[in-house]
């Protein structure tokens with residue numbers, strides 16, 4: 001698995017696996033804001049309860065909750081589907097380009113405060129088309145804010161069109177065609193929604209078409225679904241990155257392959273706890289994944305629903321696992337290396353990361 005580097009400069013190269021699960025922490029030293037890339041983020045999952053109520057009022061929509069407290073009481077999930085039901089229902093408040101822009105602006109502002117310097121943001125176009133909202137409305141609303149993210153927040157961004165795996169592939173193909181026809185500013189495609197029973201192979205043609213169009217490729221796999229879905233996403237879809245992927249730990253041959261090929265896994269610890277994929281944060285496989293030498297990063301998934309943004313994920317991980325400054329810096333370096341940003345932007349962010357003081 002290679003040597004364990006003990007200096008920041010080593011993060012310039014390929015991140016290297018540690019030989020122990022966790023290092024000594026230095027809890028007395030306040031965490032410095034690590035520059036990170038957020039690679040797994042659903043923009044619709046950033047709709048905070050307050051914004052849901054504000055947009056409902058603006059658009060004359062009556063919500064099925066009397067107030068914020070009643071809405072927050074619904075944030076008790078038993079599995080992925082119980083979350084998705086609320087996630088899709090709350091999208092009803094997104095009606096105009098301005099609504100999509102307001103949601104995106106709020107995320108960028110909060111993410112910048114969390115140390116996010118590059119964000120790859122998924123949008124679920126089919127979830128809006130099915131409500132009668134046009135592709136132009138949702139795509140342009142989000143993209144208009146991303147266009148100036150560097151000037152406004154010092155954050156580079158990429159828009160990822162995510163496709164709903166519980167819908168037929170034909171629907172995804174039609175939407176991808178429409179996105180390409182309108183020259184939508186997307187850099188990649190993803191695959192999300194209900195995983196079990198909707199294996200990656202169902203979307204073979206979609207991924208072939210996206211690859212042909214020059215788009216980067218990622219897909220959710222191994223969140224609730226089995227390790228075999230991760231293998232399928234790699235072998236049939238040809239994805240470069242796996243979103244979640246925690247179930248890979250059930251398959252030692254797969255872990256070895258992911259390590260060898262340095263396949264990025266965009267892990268979302270608080271999401272996994274809230275969706276009951278793991279019992280508690282203390283049971284999360286992240287330390288074991290790091291110890292195995294996997295290329296993992298920390299992401300927030302749907303921060304408004306799962307109890308926190310990237311900084312909250314890091315803070316709670318630190319509290320439970322006593323991650324060292326070195327472990328955190330490695331996770332940050334992994335996120336940057338695993339992004340679809342330009343090589344120039346990656347180098348800039350790695351330099352920023354390496355210029356910080358390490359307390360370990």
Ligand code: HPA
Pocket residue numbers: 042045080087192193194220223271301302
């Ligand atoms: O965590 C998730 N998993 C699958 N689909 C999703 N869509 C939004 N969030 C998620």
Ligand SMILES: [Zn+2]
Pocket residue numbers: 040041042192220243301
């Ligand atoms: Zn996700």
